[in-house]
Amino acid sequence: MAIQTDTQPLMANGLPMPADDLQVIKNGLIPPTPHSDIDPSRLTITLVPEDKLKEIPHADDLIFGQLFTDHMLYLEYDPASGWSAPEIRPYGPLTLDPASSCFQYCTNVFEGMKAYLGPDGVPRLFRPKLNMARMAKSAARVALPPFDTDAFLVLLQKLIAIDARWIPRARGHSLYLRPTLIGTRPGLGVTASTHASLYVIMSPAGPFFRTPAGISLYAVSDHVRSWPGGTGGHKLGLNYAPGFHPQRLAAEKGYQQVLWLLGDTITEAGAMNFFIALKREDGHLDIVTPPLDGTILPGVTRASVLSLLNAHPSATSLPHLSNSLRLYTHERPITMPELVAWSASGQLVEAFCVGTAVVVNAISRIGWEERDIVLPSYGGDHIGPVVRALWERLVDIQEGRVEWEGWSVTCE
Amino acid sequence: MAIQTDTQPLMANGLPMPADDLQVIKNGLIPPTPHSDIDPSRLTITLVPEDKLKEIPHADDLIFGQLFTDHMLYLEYDPASGWSAPEIRPYGPLTLDPASSCFQYCTNVFEGMKAYLGPDGVPRLFRPKLNMARMAKSAARVALPPFDTDAFLVLLQKLIAIDARWIPRARGHSLYLRPTLIGTRPGLGVTASTHASLYVIMSPAGPFFRTPAGISLYAVSDHVRSWPGGTGGHKLGLNYAPGFHPQRLAAEKGYQQVLWLLGDTITEAGAMNFFIALKREDGHLDIVTPPLDGTILPGVTRASVLSLLNAHPSATSLPHLSNSLRLYTHERPITMPELVAWSASGQLVEAFCVGTAVVVNAISRIGWEERDIVLPSYGGDHIGPVVRALWERLVDIQEGRVEWEGWSVTCE
Numbered sequence: 124m125a126i127q128t129d130t131q132p133l134m135a136n137g138l139p140m141p142a143d144d145l146q147v148i149k150n151g152l153i154p155p156t157p158h159s160d161i162d163p164s165r166l167t168i169t170l171v172p173e174d175k176l177k178e179i180p181h182a183d184d185l186i187f188g189q190l191f192t193d194h195m196l197y198l199e200y201d202p203a204s205g206w207s208a209p210e211i212r213p214y215g216p217l218t219l220d221p222a223s224s225c226f227q228y229c230t231n232v233f234e235g236m237k238a239y240l241g242p243d244g245v246p247r248l249f250r251p252k253l254n255m256a257r258m259a260k261s262a263a264r265v266a267l268p269p270f271d272t273d274a275f276l277v278l279l280q281k282l283i284a285i286d287a288r289w290i291p292r293a294r295g296h297s298l299y300l301r302p303t304l305i306g307t308r309p310g311l312g313v314t315a316s317t318h319a320s321l322y323v324i325m326s327p328a329g330p331f332f333r334t335p336a337g338i339s340l341y342a343v344s345d346h347v348r349s350w351p352g353g354t355g356g357h358k359l360g361l362n363y364a365p366g367f368h369p370q371r372l373a374a375e376k377g378y379q380q381v382l383w384l385l386g387d388t389i390t391e392a393g394a395m396n397f398f399i400a401l402k403r404e405d406g407h408l409d410i411v412t413p414p415l416d417g418t419i420l421p422g423v424t425r426a427s428v429l430s431l432l433n434a435h436p437s438a439t440s441l442p443h444l445s446n447s448l449r450l451y452t453h454e455r456p457i458t459m460p461e462l463v464a465w466s467a468s469g470q471l472v473e474a475f476c477v478g479t480a481v482v483v484n485a486i487s488r489i490g491w492e493e494r495d496i497v498l499p500s501y502g503g504d505h506i507g508p509v510v511r512a513l514w515e516r517l518v519d520i521q522e523g524r525v526e527w528e529g530w531s532v533t534c535e
Numbered sequence: 536m537a538i539q540t541d542t543q544p545l546m547a548n549g550l551p552m553p554a555d556d557l558q559v560i561k562n563g564l565i566p567p568t569p570h571s572d573i574d575p576s577r578l579t580i581t582l583v584p585e586d587k588l589k590e591i592p593h594a595d596d597l598i599f600g601q602l603f604t605d606h607m608l609y610l611e612y613d614p615a616s617g618w619s620a621p622e623i624r625p626y627g628p629l630t631l632d633p634a635s636s637c638f639q640y641c642t643n644v645f646e647g648m649k650a651y652l653g654p655d656g657v658p659r660l661f662r663p664k665l666n667m668a669r670m671a672k673s674a675a676r677v678a679l680p681p682f683d684t685d686a687f688l689v690l691l692q693k694l695i696a697i698d699a700r701w702i703p704r705a706r707g708h709s710l711y712l713r714p715t716l717i718g719t720r721p722g723l724g725v726t727a728s729t730h731a732s733l734y735v736i737m738s739p740a741g742p743f744f745r746t747p748a749g750i751s752l753y754a755v756s757d758h759v760r761s762w763p764g765g766t767g768g769h770k771l772g773l774n775y776a777p778g779f780h781p782q783r784l785a786a787e788k789g790y791q792q793v794l795w796l797l798g799d800t801i802t803e804a805g806a807m808n809f810f811i812a813l814k815r816e817d818g819h820l821d822i823v824t825p826p827l828d829g830t831i832l833p834g835v836t837r838a839s840v841l842s843l844l845n846a847h848p849s850a851t852s853l854p855h856l857s858n859s860l861r862l863y864t865h866e867r868p869i870t871m872p873e874l875v876a877w878s879a880s881g882q883l884v885e886a887f888c889v890g891t892a893v894v895v896n897a898i899s900r901i902g903w904e905e906r907d908i909v910l911p912s913y914g915g916d917h918i919g920p921v922v923r924a925l926w927e928r929l930v931d932i933q934e935g936r937v938e939w940e941g942w943s944v945t946c947e
Contacts, residue, residue, distance in 0.1 A: 188634065188723025195633065216630045217638075221607065221736050222600065226629075226717050228775035229641035266779035301723055305638050306776075311600025311713055311738060313806050315779040324633050326723060347764030352757055354777050361773035363640035364718075365766050367678035367727040394725050 161198060161274040165208035166281065170194070182291045185329045187480065188299065192286040192325045196278055199307070200268045200319040209278050211285060214324065220309035224316035230306030231360035232261040235479040237297040237328070238283045238534070240290045241523030246283050246298075246534040249521045251276055253423045254302070261357045262304055266315035275302075279323055280534040286325060295330030295518055299480065328480070330518075337487030337498060337505025338476070340392055341378035342459060343369050348383040349390060349418040356417040363394065378490055380476075387459045390418050395476035395484065396425040399457065400509045401465055402472050407449040410509065414454040424477040427530065428513055429454075439527070441512040450509075459491050466496045473507035474498050482521075483514040573610060573686040573733075577620035578693065582606070594703045597741040599892065600711065604698040604737045608690050611719070612680045612731040621690050623697060626736065632721035636728035642718030643772035644673040647891040649709040649740070650695045650946070652702045653935030658695050658710075658946040661933045663688055665835045666714070673769045674716055678727035687714075691735055692946040698737060707742025707930055711892065740892070742930075749899030749910060749917025750888070752804055753790035754871060755781050760795040761802060761830040768829040775806065790902055792888075799871045802830050807888035807896070808837040811869065812921045813877055814884050819861040822921065826866040836889040839942065840925055841866075851939070853924040862921075871903050878908045885919035886910050894933075895926040 171193045180190065195214045199207040224230045234254045239247045255272035262269060279302065283290075290298040302323045306316025346369040349355020354362060366381060370393075373381045380393035389397055390413060401409040410432050415421050429452050431439070436446040444450075465471040474486040487505040489496040501507050519525040523533075583605045592602065607626045611619040636642045646666045651659045667684035674681060691714065695702075702710040714735045718728025758781040761767020766774060778793060782805075785793045792805035801809055802825060813821040822844050827833050841864050843851070848858040856862075877883040886898040899917040901908040913919050931937040935945075 186724075191634065214633075217633050218628045218630050221626075221629050221715065221734055222603065222713070222738075224776075226637055226643055226715060227645055227713070227772055228779075229643055229772040230776045230779070231638055231641055233639055264780060265776040266783060299723070301634070301639070303633065303638060311711070312598075313775060313778075315783065322633055326634075345764055347762060350759055350762040350765060352759030353762065353765070359776070360639055360641040361776055363725060364636075364642045364677040364771070364773055366725075367640075367642070368676060371678060371727065 159205040160271045161206045161209065161278070163209065163274050163277045163281070166278060167208060167210050168285070169210065169212045170285070171213045179289060179327070182293050182296055182327075182329060185291070185296075185327050187328050188301075188326050190326055192289045192298070192327070194282060194286050195325075196282045196323040198278075198321045200270070200321070202268075202317045206270060206321075211278075211282055217320065217322075219307060219320075222309045222311055224306030224308045224318075227311060228306070228313065228316070229359075229361045230265045230267055230316045232258060232265065232267060232304040232358065233360055234258045234300075234302040234358060236300040236302065237479060237521065238290055238300060238325070239297050239522045239531075240287075240292055241531070241533065243523070245523075246280075246287050246290055247521070247523050247531045248280070248283075248534060249532075250423055250427065250530050251279070251532055253426070257358055257421065257423075258302060258304065261359055264354060264357045265306070265359060265361075267304055267306055267319050268317075270304075270321065275321070282323055282325070283534050289325065289327050291327050291329070293329075294522065295482075297328055297330075297521070299326045299328040301325070330482075337485035338380055339378045339487055340380050340382040340489045341373035341376055342382040342384055342389075342489055342491040343373065344384040344386065347385055350385065351417055353418070355390065356415065356419060356421065358420060362420075366394075376490065382489055382491075384459065385418060389413055389457045389459065389462070391420065392476040392486070395478035395481060396420065396422045397457070398428065398475050398477060399462070399465075399471060400473035400475075400507065401470045403451070407451065408472070408509065409451045409453060411453045411455060411457055413457055422478060424479055424482065424517070427517060428477050428483065430528070431513060431516055439516075442515050443508045443512045462489070462496055463491070466498075471496075472499055473509050475510045475513075477513075482517050483510055485510045571617040572683045573618045573621065573690070575621065575686050575689045575693070578690060579620060579622050580697070581622065581624040582697070583625045591701060591739070594705045594708055594739075594741060597703070597708075597739050599740050600713075600738050602738055604701040604710070604739070606694060606698050607737075608694045608735040610733045612682070612733070614680075614729045618682060618733075623690075623694055629732065629734075631719060631732075634721045634723055636718030636720045636730075639723060640718070640725065640728070641771075641773045642677045642679055642728045642731075644670060644677065644679060644716040644770065645772055646670045646712075646714040646770060648712040648714065649891060649933065650702055650712060650737070651709050651934045651943075652699075652704055653943070653945065655935070657935075658692075658699050658702055659933070659935050659943045660692070660695075660946060661944075662835055662839065662942050663691070663944055665838070669770055669833065669835075670714060670716065673771055676766060676769045677718070677771060677773075679716055679718055679731050680729075682716075682733060687733070694735055694737070695946050701737065701739050703739050703741070705741075706934065707894075709740055709742075709933070711738045711740040713737070742894075749897035750792055751790045751899055752792050752794040752901045753785035753788055754794040754796055754801075754901055754903040755785065756796040756798065759797055762797060763829060765830070767802065768827065768831060768833065770832060774832075778806075788902065794901055794903075796871065797830060801825055801869045801871065801874070803832065804888040804898070807890035807893060808832065808834040809869070810840065810887050810889060811874070811877075811883060812885035812887075812919065813882045815863070815882075819863065820884070820921065821863045821865060823865045823867060823869055825868055834890060836891055836894065836929070839929060840889050840895065842940070843925060843928055851928075854927050855920045855924045874901065874908055875903070878910075883908070884911055885921050887922045887925075889925075894929050895922055897922045
C-alpha cells in the first residue's frame with residue numbers, strides 16, 4: 124500500500140486519495156485509455172444445456188420483470204486492461220465485494236428496451252441507438268467508464284437471437300431488456316468507480332392494454348423527483364429509490380401513481396413522460412408535454428410520440444383520427460392551476476403517460492390539493508382517440524407491421 | 536405466477552404490480568409485520584482460522600477504505616420471515632441477482648462510524664445511537680424494511696470486539712465502520728424493495744491531520760447536490776454518485792473538493808458539513824453553519840461541534856482558546872456574496888469542514904466565479920485556533936482521554 128505524503132490530494136472525506144485515483148488526476152482527470160474497448164469478436168458463449176432450459180409460461184401469466192430468460196450478457200471494466208471479453212452465459216447471480224461503489228455510492232445506470240417478433244418471425248428492436256446514446260450520457264454523468272455503444276448493441280442483438288424463443292408472439296407482448304452498468308470499485312473512498320460491470324438481462328412482458336383503463340395520479344410537491352442541476356434528465360438508478368415512499372403515500376390515498384411536481388409545474392408521471400390534449404377553439408388539438416429542461420427524462424417513446432403527432436396527417440394518417448384534424452405539439456411547462464382551468468373549461472380532453480414499458484397509457488384522474496381533476500371517460504376506460512391512435516401505431520411500428528422512418532430494427 | 540386482472544394496481548411503469556406488492560397495499564401500505572426483528576441471541580459466528588488471518592499493515596501505510604478486517608456482520612430481510620439470524624462471518628463477497636433493487640433502483644443506505652481504542656485498551660464508539668437513528672430514517676426514506684437499531688448496535692459492538700486487533704493505537708487513528716443496508720428484491724418492477732441485506736464492514740484508517748493543511752474548495756452551482764423535497768438530508772448512497780463528475784471538474788481546475796451551492800447559498804463541502812468563524816466587532820467569534828433545512832446531512836460531528844462550541848467556556852474550556860473568548864453559534868444560511876464580503880472586510884478568520892472520516896478539517900481557499908476567497912494562513916497550514924481546538928477535543932473525547940456527556944461508549 125502506498126504511503127501518504129503531504130502533497131497527496133484528498134478525497135471527498137478529506138482523506139488521501141487511493142493511488143488509482145491519483146493516477147487519474149495525473150493523467151488530466153480522464154481515466155487512462157483502456158487497453159481494449161468492447162470487442163464483439165472476443166465473445167464467448169456458454170449455453171444452458173437443452174434439458175435445463177426454463178419453461179416459458181403462457182403469455183397471460185407474465186408479470187413484468189419477475190421472470191428472466193435463460194441467458195445474460197456480461198462484461199467487466201478494469202482500469203488496467205479495459206473492457207473484458209464479452210460473455211453470453213447462463214442467467215445467474217453477480218458476486219461483488221460488499222464495499223463496491225454500486226452498493227455504497229449508487230454509481231448505477233440502466234436502460235429499458237423491448238424486443239418484438241415481427242410478422243416474418245425476425246426479432247426487432249425499437250430505435251435502439253437512442254437508448255445506447257442515452258446510456259452513454261448516463262454513464263458519464265456518474266463518472267463510469269465509457270464504452271463503444273455500437274459494439275454493445277451488436278452483443279445485445281446476439282443475446283436476443285440466442286433467447287429469441289422467449290419473445291412473446293401475441294400483439295402488444297414483447298421481451299423487455301434491461302441493460303445495466305454498475306460501478307464495482309471495491310473501496311470506500313468517496314470518488315468515482317474505477318471498475319464496472321455491464322450486463323443485459325431480459326424478461327418477457329405482457330401489454331398494459333390487455334386490461335385497458337386509465338390510471339389515477341396523485342400530484343406531489345413535498346417530495347421532489349428532480350431539480351435544475353440535478354440528475355432527473357439522466358437514466359440513473361438513483362432517480363428511482365426516492366420515489367418509492369411517496370408512491371406508497373399516493374397508494375394509501377387511493378391513487379396508482381405519483382405525478383411529480385416542481386413547485387406547481389408538472390415534470391413526470393411515475394416513471395413516465397406526461398402529455399395532455401387540449402381542444403382548441405378551431406376544433407383542432409394542442410398536444411402539450413413538459414420540455415426537456417434537464418428535470419425530465421428524454422424518453423424514446425416521448426420523442427416518438429411527438430414525431431408521430433407532427434406527421435399527422437401530412438406524412439401519415441394516425442388510426443382513429445380524422446385527416447382533417449390537426450395536432451399542434453408543444454413542449455412547454457404545464458402547471459397544475461392551468462390543468463385545473465383547462466379541465467373546468469372543457470378544453471382538457473385527454474391526458475396520458477408514455478414510456479417503454481407502458482407504450483402509451485391513459486390517465487383517468489389527477490388528485491391535487493384535496494380535489495380530483497377527472498378526465499373525460501370515453502365510455503368508461505378513459506382511452507380517448509389520441510391515446511388509442513398512438514398506442515396502436517407505435518405497437519404496429521414496434522412489431523414490424525408498419526414501416527416508419529427505420530424505427531424498427533431487425534436483429535439478424 | 537399470478538394472473539393479472541382488471542382491478543390489479545399498476546406499477547410505476549404502468550404494468551401490473553407483483554403479488555407481494557399487492558399484499559403490501561392490501562395491508563394498508565405498511566409491509567407485513569415480520570415474524571422476527573433482529574435478534575442478537577440468534578447470532579452465529581464463523582471465525583477465520585488463526586493461520587488465515589490477514590496481516591495488519593503499519594498504521595502509516597493505511598489508505599482510507601481500501602483494506603478490510605477479517606470479519607463482517609451480515610443479516611437478510613425476507614418479507615415472509617423477517618430478519619434472519621445474524622451472522623458474523625469471514626469478510627467476503629455478496630452474491631446477488633442481477634435484477635436486485637440495489638443495482639437497478641439504488642435503494643441503498645449507509646452510515647460512517649469509527650471505533651477507537653481507549654487508554655484502557657477497550658474499544659469505544661462515538662455517539663453510536665445518533666448513527667443508528669439516522670440509519671433508521673434513511674431506510675424509511677427509500678422504503679426499506681425497518682429494523683431494531685438497538686439490537687443491530689449490540690451486534691456491531693460484537694463485531695468490533697472480534698476484530699479489535701484491527702483498531703490502530705496511534706492518536707487520531709481509528710477503525711472506520713460502514714454499516715450498509717441494500718434492497719435485494721430480484722425483480723424489475725419499479726416499486727419498493729421487499730427484501731434487504733444489512734451488513735457491516737470495517738477498515739482501519741489513519742488521521743487526516745498527520746499531514747495537516749487546509750483544503751481547497753471549488754464552489755459549484757450548475758450541478759446541485761440537494762434541494763428542498765429531495766434526499767440531501769438523509770444518508771443515502773444515491774446522494775454521492777452525482778458528485779463524482781463535478782468533483783473531477785473541480786480537480787481539473789486545481790481544487791480538492793466541491794463546495795455545493797443551491798443558487799448562491801452554501802449547503803455542504805464535498806461529503807462534509809461546512810462552518811465558518813467570523814470575528815465580531817467586540818472581539819468574540821460568530822461560528823456559522825448552514826441550518827438543517829432538509830438539504831443538508833444532519834452530521835454527528837456537526838452536532839458535536841455545535842455542542843462543544845456552545846459549552847465554551849461555561850461548561851468546558853476548549854484547548855488553544857482563551858476563557859475570555861465567547862463563541863456564538865448560528866445555524867443560518869451562508870451565501871457566497873456574504874462570504875466574499877466577510878473575507879474582504881477581514882471578518883472571515885476560519886472556514887472548516889467536519890465529518891466522521893475527517894473529524895475537523897481547515898479550508899485554505901474557496902474558488903467561486905473565477906476568483907479565490909483565501910482564508911488566513913496561520914503560518915501556512917490554514918489551521919486556526921478554532922479548528923485546532925475542535926479537532927483536539929473531539930479526538931480526545933472519541934479516544935476516551937476526555938469524558939464528555941457520555942459521547943464515547945465502550946464496547947464490552
